[in-house]
Amino acid sequence: MPAQPPTILILPLGRLETLVLRVVAGYIQGILKVPVDIGETVEVPQETYIPDRHQYDAGLLIRFLREFAPSYRCVLGITSVDITLPIFTHVFGEAELGGHAALVSTYRLGKDTHGRRVTDAVFYERVAKVALHEIGHVFSLYHCGDGKCVMRFSAKLDGLDEIPLYFCDRCYFLLRRMIFRNRAGEDT
Numbered sequence: 284m285p286a287q288p289p290t291i292l293i294l295p296l297g298r299l300e301t302l303v304l305r306v307v308a309g310y311i312q313g314i315l316k317v318p319v320d321i322g323e324t325v326e327v328p329q330e331t332y333i334p335d336r337h338q339y340d341a342g343l344l345i346r347f348l349r350e351f352a353p354s355y356r357c358v359l360g361i362t363s364v365d366i367t368l369p370i371f372t373h374v375f376g377e378a379e380l381g382g383h384a385a386l387v388s389t390y391r392l393g394k395d396t397h398g399r400r401v402t403d404a405v406f407y408e409r410v411a412k413v414a415l416h417e418i419g420h421v422f423s424l425y426h427c428g429d430g431k432c433v434m435r436f437s438a439k440l441d442g443l444d445e446i447p448l449y450f451c452d453r454c455y456f457l458l459r460r461m462i463f464r465n466r467a468g469e470d471t
């Protein structure tokens with residue numbers, strides 16, 4: 284019997300436009316060919332706030348998201364608050380390598396490097412790229428040296444705009460294998 288692909292849960296952390304959730308769900312479903320659910324909005328936990336930085340701790344948020352994992356292979360939190368990790372000024376997303384939780388922040392994705400608003404199309408594409416990149420990490424993918432791959436590391440907006448919204452052949456092959464191998468492991 285062929286294994287059912289695992290389901291990804293998109294969890295809105297705090298207030299977000301429903302359209303951004305649907306667009307990201309559509310991209311994930313279209314590219315990964317796995318079912319995607321959109322969950323009910325959950326408040327951003329206040330204990331993840333870092334007062335002196337006015338930002339939220341991405342590592343603690345990942346830990347929080349993991350709690351929602353039991354019925355899903357991967358939980359992707361999407362939030363509009365600014366997130367960071369100790370050694371960075373900010374991050375666009377974060378994930379548990381080979382784990383269950385991934386996170387995207389839309390906070391810095393709606394503007395260009397001069398602070399001007401970008402079009403909705405650019406904004407949605409950026410959110411989808413960060414989402415797919417972080418989901419790739421959840422399914423054990425590392426950063427990719429291929430310039431034409433969403434797993435290429437990009438810490439800045441111009442870098443993010445340069446990478447495509449798809450995986451290179453090698454990453455896509457590994458990703459699909461991990462998706463189905465994980466499922467098979469659960470069934471035994």
Ligand SMILES: [Zn+2]
Binds near residue numbers: 416420426436
């Ligand atoms: Zn990465």
Ligand SMILES: [Zn+2]
Binds near residue numbers: 431454
């Ligand atoms: Zn790649």
